[in-house]
Amino acid sequence: MIFNFPFIAVIALILIGLYAIIFRKNLIKMVIGITIIQSGVNLFLITLGYREGAVAPIFTSLPSGTEIPQGMVFPIPQALTLTSIVIGVAVLALMLSLIIHIYRHYGTLDVRKIGGEK
Amino acid sequence: MNGMSRIVKTITSIVFPFIMIFGLYIIAHGHLTPGGGFQGGAVVASGCAMILVAYGSVWTMGKIKEKNLSILESIGAICFIILAILGLGFGTVFFKNFLVGSNIIFGIVPSFGSTISNINTAGVIPLMNFAVGLKVIVGLFGIVLIMAYASRRRDNK
């Protein structure tokens, strides 16, 4: 049961992030909600690569007795997670720049007072 | 934003070279230890952001012109894509590692299994790490600098 704990954490993070996007009225809190969902999905990607009792997949000075490749963790999910983190940084920078423009134009960050056409 | 006090400025200018060396070490050894272009670039950009916070955005924007940042970023990106197209030009396919096994630079092929790490290996990968690292340093520092400069308070005196 303890080995399922990361997956429960993933579901909890995604639900908290969705709650923040749907029910909060400040624009910065919506951006924080998206960041929390990104962290949840990255955690899910990393947890997929785990093997019990294995070491990191680096060939430099391995502990003696580890078999290659059965004694190592999967390396592909680590590359996927890294790419996802980079994309998350770029999207976060873009969203915050747009919030600076919106604040300068409207004077408020409340979602109910911005925009609105039918 | 305004700068901080004299103590913070002094300590920042002492610590900043160490952060930069650490970040460049992570970029350069990307094919041997965990790390690489993006990770090392993020460390150096954090060091540069520390300078920005300590000295103030107006002072930093006066020292660095914005179009130099844009030119450096383009150079980093062009180097990356030219290295990929050179794999096409040297005979075979796009993105091919054409420096492995040759004796131009970074050409040694290590034996399989647990060895002592040698920096002179892995072909095109360290060069691509340098290009990506340059682009990430300049890009992330540029984002933080322009956001800080654009949202400075105009009533500070």
Next chain:
Amino acid sequence: MNFVDFLLQHSPALIVAIPLLGAFLTPLVSRINNKVRNIFVIIILLITTSIVLLLALDVFAGNIHTYIFGSKDLTLPIVRILFEVDAMSAFMAIIGSILLLVSVIYSWSFIEENSGLDKYYTLVLLLAAGMFGMMLTGDMFNFFVFLEITSIASCALIAFWTNKGKAVEAAFKYIVISSLAALFVLFAIALLYGQYNALNIAVLGSAIQFSYLDKIALVLLVAALAMKAGIVPMHMWLPDAYGRAPASVTIILVGATQASLYGVFRVCFTLYGNTINLSPTSIGWIIVLLGLITMLIGVSMALIQSDFKRLIAFSAVAEIGFIFLGIGTGLTLFANNQMFGLIGSTAMSGGIFHIINDSLDVGLLFLVAGAVYYATKETSLDKMGGLARNMKYTTIFFIIGLLAISGIPPMNGFASKLLIYESTFQLNPILAIVAILSSIMLLAVFVKVFHSVFLGPAQPKFKDVKEVPKTMLFAMGILASIIIIFGLFPDLVINNIVEPAVNALINYSEYIRQVIPTFTGGF
């Protein structure tokens, strides 16, 4: 080997690499001069369009091109990234390149008086690289990366007119919804990778069984990609984003939306093709129902609009409903061989032909709206009137677009809509009745727009309005001539371009056999 063979062999990589190289070179080129930068961008897009046409000519003759990055031969197990181009991918790439070329020619004079134009052209070329990557790839995680590149570049382009607050707010709404959809796609890809230890579409397609986690992954993928394509009830971002962006950006956004639509069909037909007879009709009927709701709500909301570009955006939503209706009918009958031969392949031909017709028609209407804005600086329908006296050519182009989007012969909309009406009537008569009803309502909406914008008495404040510059007229003329040619010779287009695409979607085992030569079983 000579130069043409070299280009043909390496074309999937060159189609993505040349716009990327152009995007990184544009800030350096634009220091020289403005004209040099415009000519440089047009030359890059012309080179890319010619390579796309060269590849499409070879793929429509029946060969599927695979391209492996970083190695020459294909050894199992697959660890490298593959590009796999079959007839459906080549079809979408042709649409993308036509829309990009027309948009850059149009924006020579449309966007000329703004500053920061080097960033505009860099973002357009980056969006081009992302779109082509989405259409040509054969690897699921690579599809996710190009999807994110496309949405970041198009969000920055939507917010290009930053001096007005509304465009920035529309861009913020777009990036929040787009980022959420991409995170759901990544979650589904992680679910599939965790079960089968593969990221390649062909390898996943051969190994997939319809277990409980696979059903969750299918629902997440279809819902998230439909959210990016503008299907009701997730269409809220589309009128704001299409309506407040510059007109030359909106026509490229139409192409990016069709690329996400292509993603839905690639997942439904190729990735899950082997298991489709385990749950034969449910996913097809869901797509048909979504198409119906989209058509009805798109047309109803378009009736009450008073802003020119927002109205055209709602009619674009309705047209995407037509595409879903046609291809969903084909998916419903996928497992039943005999009925598929009668009804299903006609419906799928109609749906796929309607993808290219919809892009051309909606694109032409958006360019006309941009031309009216350039001449009069007005966007509201209540304040315009009597423009046909001053802008003759723009009026003719608007009439061509109006006839095409309502499905009236001899324009191209008639051919694809007739195929959809005929085939869906045999599946269930209500579907065809709803489709014909929404076409008639679209005609009513656009005749009202035509009357209030172009006909009527001359207004005194529009006395000095001149015709738009020649480059904008040339761009609109290219689209109008393609519309008329497709309308006059529809069976040339259907036999040579649409039929190979339909066959490529149906024969998913051909797609899988390019990577795994021993795959058996299939349609």
